[in-house]
Structures are given as structure tokens and as C-alpha cells.
Amino acid sequence: MKAKTKRAARKTSPGANLNAAGLHYDLRLYVAGQTPKSLAAFANLKELCELHLAGKYRIEVIDLVKKPQLARDDQVIAIPTLVRRLPQPIRKIIGDLCDTRRTLIGLDLSDQAGP
């Protein structure tokens, strides 16, 4: 888990990047240390991405304890915060992402939210 929270923890499938529809998802998860909420958020996010965005997403975890200046640059106020940097526009989801439906709405994947 520790390794996964590092920036290097990428889950990019080499074959399925950047198709014409811009469906590549560049996600950033801001955490502050390994709090239970952060761990839960990461786990929830990963599960969701694997389920709905398999092969076309990238998660970057940023620990603000280590890089506090990024909090200002990216306008982070709450922890954990998930930022969808791509595709545009930028979307922000705060919380531990336990509500998958809301998370999908937040990521603009609501068509996949329904059954």
C-alpha cells in the first residue's frame, strides 16, 4: 500500500491510452499522510477505475504532507480530494469515495452509474 500512494503508483495500461474521444482519465488523489479516509479513498477509487475505466486511466497520488505547496496550486481544501484533470473540464470530488454512484457522477461517468 505504501508504494501505491507514491506518485509512481500508476495504473496505465500501455495499449489503451488516448483514443480519439479523449477518454483517457488523468486522475489525481490528494491525501495528507496515510489516514484511514485516504486509504479508503484510494481503495474505492482503484476499484471503481478498474471496473469502469479499465486500461484508460492514470491515478497520481499526492501526499500534501510531503508536497504542501501543491495544495495551493491545485486549490485543495478537503482531504481526500480527487481531481479529474483530464478530460477537461476539471472536476473535483471530495470524500472517501464510498458512494460509487456519486463518484461516477462526479467523474462524469454517470451513464455507467446506472445498472
Added chain:
Amino acid sequence: MTQKKNIAKNRLLPKSPTGISGLDEITGGGLPKGRPTLVCGSAGCGKSMLGVEFLVRGALQFNEPGVLMTFEELPEDVVKNARSLGFDIDDLVAKKKLFLDYVRVERNEIQETGEYDLEGIFVRLNYAIEAVGAKRVVLDTIESLFTGLTNAAILRAELRRLFSWLKEKGVTAIITGEKGDGMLTRNGLEEYVSDCVIMLDHRVIDQVSTRRLRVVKYRGSTHGTNEYPFLINENGFSVLPISSLGLAHDVSSERISSGVPRLDLMLGGKGFYRGSSILVSGTAGTGKSSLGAYFVDAASRRGERCLYFAFEESPQQVIRNMRSIGLNLEPWTRKGLLRFQASRPTLYGLETHLAVMHKQVKDFKPQVVVIDPISNLVNTGSPNEVRSMLLRLVDFLKSRQITAFFTSLSSPDMKNLEQTDVGISSIMDTWLLLRDIELGGERNRGLYVLKSRGMAHSNQIREFVLSDHGIDIRDVYIGPEGVLTGSMRLAQEARERAQKIARDLDIESKQRQLTRKRAALEAQIAALKAEFEGEEAEIARVLSQENQLVQQVQIDEVAMARSRQADKVMDRRNGH
């Protein structure tokens, strides 16, 4: 004696001076050091300005760097607004004395799902505090988080945590909050920030706005509890404590002339006290301004600096009008001893007037200030406000040993003549009343000293005459017909003069008569004496004739005897 006490007190509750004039006086030294202070008020009341000035002054005057975290205002706007107060935020940021962080909370950009906390803000604040070594933090307005985020329970818990974290950090913080219904702030921030709460208010009465500040609470410290008017002008924030002076100013026993010798006589023979406040009230056209001008002239002659606030006339008009009573003020303005400051009372609110006066007085450093008239200021505020403003003005002038001369227009209603000024008279040391005396088809001016603290003053009404030679104060005629002034007085005086002349003539003639009588008497005496002398001479002559006759008889007898040869006779004659 209190120094030791103060030190002990300060140790109990260290304070962080704001550097804002007046606010430190009200709070007894500043905001609670290392604790958060809540500044609340409605929109546009100056909360943000207070915060910005607190930071800027902290950085410039007290070497305490600061962090400004805004939630509503963009950093560019903060910089721009601060520049209008004369603060260069960019420069402070470049010098690492100030750190700006803008927190954008946009509800439609944020989706909430599940549990979260506001650690992001903590991280940012911590980063900012460490970047500049901040001792002061301003959060403006953290309440907008409530509009951006829906989970109020989390927010409240996090704010509570934030404020205790700020305390732990030991930074002196200002948290601003929008005024809410029935609460100090919309979201009840006062529950979390309980050390010091300052409320700002911006009221518009009769189209004139006044800003006010009140320290609602200050735990562990005494503080002024009143509402204090404050200003935001090109010098920043300034709070004007109403009664901060505590009547502790030095008093002078030096006396200065009023410019009218006879009036000086009425004031115990020496005039006003230096540094006292003088009120001249009266109905329209009774010569209030003229008295003021004489006072200014006398002061200028002594080489003192005078500041004349004219609220009714332009400086040129004052000078022209005073020339008509033989007073030329122009040389004094040319010499720089006399400065006019003319403005319409309705130009600003009362507090701005007060601030302008403060500024002028501080700049010009006069010994004498004339305010002509104060009654016009009443138009710009309620009597209470005018009173409090004048009280502060008088206090301010007294603390600088400046003699203040106020004129006040009273209502023409005779009964109310003294009442109209009752509100302000208690703060005046000397009160001269000019009144019309209407008698015999003409109006004349009467002057009397209603009160004059600390001197034996005349209790008599004098007639106050304005002519092209200037001010003349004369005794009024007081007699069986009452108090007479003007031509009635002159007529009465003429009558008296005529009577006196008649009496004089009478006496003279009686004296002449007496002289005549004496002369006649003396003549009579002389005549009688002459008559007596004549008679005396006649009697003497008769007597001597008689004697001669007797002798002749004897001689004849002897001769007869001799001729008869009578021896006896011979013997008798020759014998012994």
C-alpha cells in the same frame, strides 16, 4: 504605580498590537496574542480592510509577518484595495513579510462523497505560516466554506479543530464572518472563536454613512464597550475612541485675551484659559462669528497659529465680512498664521468631519481652533452623535492644549435659547450667550457670560455693539424702566444728561443768589458801620465842646475872681 501592575497584567494576557489608531486604545493594547479574534459585520463594513491592515501594520511596524487567506476576494483585488489605503502588498509579498493564499470554493465544481476533512486548508495554512514565519493570520471569510460545502457537521468539527490548531500554532488570527440573523455571524462562528469578538457596523442615516466598531467580548481583558465610530480613508483604518482620554489632560492656568478688552474684563479681567473650550451661542446675526474673528485676530497678534473651520461661509467671505467691522484677517492668512478650512457640513458624515479636523489639527498644529458654527453639523447627525463627536473633538483639542472656540446658532425662541445648547454646554468651559433684546422698535444685541469655569466672571448683561470700528461692549441702562439698550438707552441717557444739566444750572443760580445776598448783607453792615462811625464822631465832637465849655467857665470864674481880687481863689490855686 500602575506600571508594575500593567506588566503583571500583560503577562497574564499578552496582546498583539494592531497598529490601527484607536483600536489598540479600546482593546487595551491590541488583540489577544496567539489567539483567534472574530471580526464580524455586514457586507462592506470593512472587515477585510481591518484584517489587511492588521497584517500590513504587523509586518511593517511590529516585524510580525502574516498570512492572508482569502476565500472570496482574489489576490489581485486584495492588492488593489490595499493600495487605495496606501499599502503595497506586492512589496511585502516580495520581501516575504506577507503570504497571500486564495482559497476557491465553488460548489458546482465539487462533488462530495463520503467522509472528508479540511486537512487541505490546514496544510496550506501551515505551509504559508512556515514560508514567511508568520505570527499573524487572517482568514477572510472562512464562512464561505459553508456555501461551498454541504456537510455542515464536518465543517463545524473542522473549524473547531482549525481554531484550536491556530492557537497551538501561537499565531494571532483574525477570522472574519458575515453578520447573520440574530447571530453575530451567519454560521455561528462565535461559538468557536470566543476569546475576542469585534463587531463592525455600517449604518446610513439620512444618506450619510457612519461606520462603527464595538468590542463585543474580550475574554480576560477589560475593553471599551461602546460603539466607536471608525473611518477608512487614505491612511487606512482609524477608530475614534469616544472617551479614551479619561479627562487626564494637563490644564493651563495661562489666560489669553478674547480680543475684546471689555469681554476680558467680564471674564475675571484676564480672558479665557488657554486650552479651554469656549461656546458662543446666539440667534442669527448676533455677532458670533465676529467674536470668533476677534479672538483669531488677538491670537494671531500674539503670533499663535489659528485654524478656522468655516461651515457656513467661504474664507473670502469671512475675511470680507470681518473687514466691514474693521478687522483685517488677510495679513494673518498671508503670514501663514491663520488657516481656513471651509466645507459644507453635508459634504461628509460627522465622523469624516471629525477625521478631517483631526488631520488638519495634526498637520497645522494650531494653538487656537475656531469652529463656526457647530450647529450646522447637527444637520449631519442626530443630536447624540453630534454631542459625542464634539466631546471627542473637545477632548482631542484639550489634550493638545488647543483653545477651542465654537459658535452655535440657537433657535430664535427665547425660551429655548439656553436649552438648545444644553446638550453640548456641559463639555464647554466657557459659555457666552449673545441674544437679541427687542425694545422700542429695534433689536439690539446683549452679551452675557452664562458660565465660565474656574474664574470669577461678570453676571451682567452687556450691550454688544458692532460698528465699522469693531466690537464695542457697553453697559446697558438698568433703571426703573428695566434694561434698556440701543436708542432707548441713548434716549434715557440723554434724558438723564438733561436732568443733570438742569440740576447743575439750578445749583449754580442758587449759589449766585447766595453770593448776592452775602454781598448785600456785607454792604448793609458797611453802611451801618459808617453811620455808627458818623454818630460816634458827632458825639465826640459834642463832648469835646462840652469840655471846652466847662473849662471856659472855670477860666472865666478865675478871671472874674482875679478881677475881684479874691485871695481865697488865688491860694487855692497856688497853694500846696
